[in-house]
Amino acid sequence: MEMDKVLDVQNLHAVFRINKKEYEVLHDISFSVRRNETVCIVGESGCGKSVTTLCVMGLLPKNGRVTSGSIRLDNTELTGLSQKAIRKFRGSKMGMIFQEPMTALNPLLTVGYQMRENLILHRGVDRKKANEMAVEYLTKVGIANPEQRLKQFPFQLSGGLRQRVLIAMVLSAQPDLLIADEPTTALDVTIQKQVLALLNHLKKEMNAGIMFITHDLGVVAEIADRIVVLYAGRKVEEGTVEQIFRNPLHPYTVGLINAVPDVEKEEFVIQPIPGMFPNITEEIPGCRFNPRCPHAAECALCSKEAPKMTEAEPGHFAACHLITAGGAQHD
Amino acid sequence: MGRYIRKRIVMMFFLLIGMTFIVFASLYLAPGDPAEIAAGPSATVEEVERMRVYLGLDRPFFVQYFTYLTNLFKGDLGTSLITRQPIRDELAVRLPNTLNLAVASMIFASAIGIPLGIIAAINKDSWIDNTLTTLSLAGISIPNFWLGSILIITFCVQLGWFPTGGMDAPFWTAHGFKQAVLPALSLGMQVAAGFTRIGRSSMLEVMQSDYIRTARSKGVAENRVIWIHALRNALIPIITQMGTSFGGLLGGAIVTEQVFAVNGIGSYLMNAISQRNYYAVQSTVLVIAFMFVVVNLIVDLLYSVIDPRIRYE
Numbered sequence: 001m002e003m004d005k006v007l008d009v010q011n012l013h014a015v016f017r018i019n020k021k022e023y024e025v026l027h028d029i030s031f032s033v034r035r036n037e038t039v040c041i042v043g044e045s046g047c048g049k050s051v052t053t054l055c056v057m058g059l060l061p062k063n064g065r066v067t068s069g070s071i072r073l074d075n076t077e078l079t080g081l082s083q084k085a086i087r088k089f090r091g092s093k094m095g096m097i098f099q100e101p102m103t104a105l106n107p108l109l110t111v112g113y114q115m116r117e118n119l120i121l122h123r124g125v126d127r128k129k130a131n132e133m134a135v136e137y138l139t140k141v142g143i144a145n146p147e148q149r150l151k152q153f154p155f156q157l158s159g160g161l162r163q164r165v166l167i168a169m170v171l172s173a174q175p176d177l178l179i180a181d182e183p184t185t186a187l188d189v190t191i192q193k194q195v196l197a198l199l200n201h202l203k204k205e206m207n208a209g210i211m212f213i214t215h216d217l218g219v220v221a222e223i224a225d226r227i228v229v230l231y232a233g234r235k236v237e238e239g240t241v242e243q244i245f246r247n248p249l250h251p252y253t254v255g256l257i258n259a260v261p262d263v264e265k266e267e268f269v270i271q272p273i274p275g276m277f278p279n280i281t282e283e284i285p286g287c288r289f290n291p292r293c294p295h296a297a298e299c300a301l302c303s304k305e306a307p308k309m310t311e312a313e314p315g316h317f318a319a320c321h322l323i324t325a326g327g328a329q330h331d
Numbered sequence: 332m333g334r335y336i337r338k339r340i341v342m343m344f345f346l347l348i349g350m351t352f353i354v355f356a357s358l359y360l361a362p363g364d365p366a367e368i369a370a371g372p373s374a375t376v377e378e379v380e381r382m383r384v385y386l387g388l389d390r391p392f393f394v395q396y397f398t399y400l401t402n403l404f405k406g407d408l409g410t411s412l413i414t415r416q417p418i419r420d421e422l423a424v425r426l427p428n429t430l431n432l433a434v435a436s437m438i439f440a441s442a443i444g445i446p447l448g449i450i451a452a453i454n455k456d457s458w459i460d461n462t463l464t465t466l467s468l469a470g471i472s473i474p475n476f477w478l479g480s481i482l483i484i485t486f487c488v489q490l491g492w493f494p495t496g497g498m499d500a501p502f503w504t505a506h507g508f509k510q511a512v513l514p515a516l517s518l519g520m521q522v523a524a525g526f527t528r529i530g531r532s533s534m535l536e537v538m539q540s541d542y543i544r545t546a547r548s549k550g551v552a553e554n555r556v557i558w559i560h561a562l563r564n565a566l567i568p569i570i571t572q573m574g575t576s577f578g579g580l581l582g583g584a585i586v587t588e589q590v591f592a593v594n595g596i597g598s599y600l601m602n603a604i605s606q607r608n609y610y611a612v613q614s615t616v617l618v619i620a621f622m623f624v625v626v627n628l629i630v631d632l633l634y635s636v637i638d639p640r641i642r643y644e
Binding site for chain 1: 540541542544545546547548549550551552553559560563564637638639640643
């Protein structure tokens with residue numbers, strides 16, 4: 001089972017330096033991604049989803065750093081590696097698809113150049129062979145006239161096509177781990193569906209693990225095997241997609257699910273989570289969610305002590321004082 | 332692409348017509364009397380009047396302007412009021428020197444300024460960056476006539492490495508190179524400093540962009556990220572700056588040519604202004620405007636070489 005883990009993140013802590021002061025943006029994050037599995041990292045903007053991906057890719061901005069914890073990719077420890085050393089894993093072992101397909105491709109280089117660059121670098125082929133393979137991968141992601149597309153520049157393609165090009169490019173290096181940071185957010189709904197179906201299909205075909213970042217629970221329901229819910233740099237709940245949707249334990253997860261408007265209900269109302277997402281500089285004692293939590297008023301512990309991660313049912317973890325009483329201690 | 336160039340050339344034509352009108356009108360409105368200058372200081376009132384009729388200055392403004400325009404189309408830039416020589420011939424002798432100086436300065440500015448800007452950007456906030464940013468600020472602030480004089484005192488008078496002035500050979504010949512080094516340095520310094528600053532900021536902006544992150548996430552080596560993925564994108568605003576700085580070079584040449592005794596159109600214009608040689612001023616300004624417009628057309632064509640988004644429009 002351990003061998004199956006493509007990515008294993010344990011007790012990851014990361015900080016950002018702002019105005020000469022360091023603020024913790026990730027606190028004790030643990031999760032893993034197995035082969036042929038999609039793990040969705042869910043949370044509001046600023047909760048640490050993207051920072052987690054950047055930690056894994058080793059692409060944190062200069063003012064950010066991992067302070068402790070471990071990130072293992074195919075059983076190789078990535079934390080503490082130099083930029084040069086971690087670069088060898090980028091692209092080849094882990095590929096990343098970004099949120100903004102409109103700006104993620106270099107506007108001055110042809111699609112073909114950018115695809116070939118990746119193939120030559122990671123598959124060790126010559127230019128001619130790289131071209132053939134690029135055609136093959138573009139076909140695989142469902143792009144018509146691949147030969148012609150290779151000669152085009154990104155601005156000549158639509159957003160959906162660009163995202164497909166990016167997916168084809170990332171996959172062409174045959175990574176074991178695919179990190180997708182909100183890859184469908186900038187696309188319209190029909191294209192979104194197509195891209196998700198494509199990712200699902202490719203995951204099985206390539207036997208890769210996908211770490212999928214999103215705040216869209218509709219997307220989560222469609223693609224996830226397991227879900228990790230982050231709130232303000234902390235993991236608050238983790239479980240399979242059925243467990244989370246059927247039986248969300250953490251009040252924040254409940255809030256997220258309730259916030260999705262249900263068109264089949266009689267009254268069509270949006271239920272936002274009350275309060276504001278905390279600023280990075282804010283110190284919140286106890287559970288980070290307590291100022292917004294509907295249950296915190298009844299609980300004496302919530303504003304004093306941080307809740308521990310508890311396994312409520314097999315494979316379903318949550319960090320909340322409300323369930324700590326009933327469930328077994330996790331660690 | 333062909334359509335784009337044609338469109339630009341047609342626009343350039345109308346721009347130059349507008350330019351002739353502004354130049355002609357401003358000299359028409361300027362105080363002083365060309366007839367008096369042409370007739371000489373000892374001329375009688377009758378002689379001045381005769382000269383006025385001879386030069387056509389007694390006719391209405393628009394008649395004069397259209398005569399001037401038709402002459403321009405025939406390639407006639409008028410006659411110098413002082414030397415009585417065709418201005419076209421006088422400029423033809425001097426123009427190569429000015430172009431020689433301007434191009435040498437531009438090459439110096441690009442070769443020094445752009446790489447320094449990029450080096451500053453990729454070493455952001457280090458001592459290298461701080462030094463280069465300070466130096467470029469100094470470079471922009473130093474007036475070129477002052478720098479020229481200092482260079483002459485140091486390298487010509489004291490060290491004797493370069494001639495103090497003159498320019499009679501193109502800068503790519505050994506002799507011409509020696510003559511061009513100091514004037515190009517003093518004229519190109521501000522432009523070089525400008526390139527460093529804009530190169531730095533443009534490179535910094537590009538390095539922040541999504542496609543650079545994509546390139547890095549692909550595992551592309553940092554050198555390739557900088558030189559293949561970032562540089563060409565960063566060059567776009569630098570090229571814009573090149574076009575506008577060329578105008579600055581032509582303007583700066585007026586002073587630099589004086590300092591280094593270069594027989595170019597800058598010093599010609601300077602003399603023409605001090606002698607109130609109206610027609611010479613008119614034609615020289617027009618020639619400078621023409622060069623500026625042509626250079627900017629070349630710049631626009633350069634864009635399309637670099638940026639496919641313009642090429643395919």
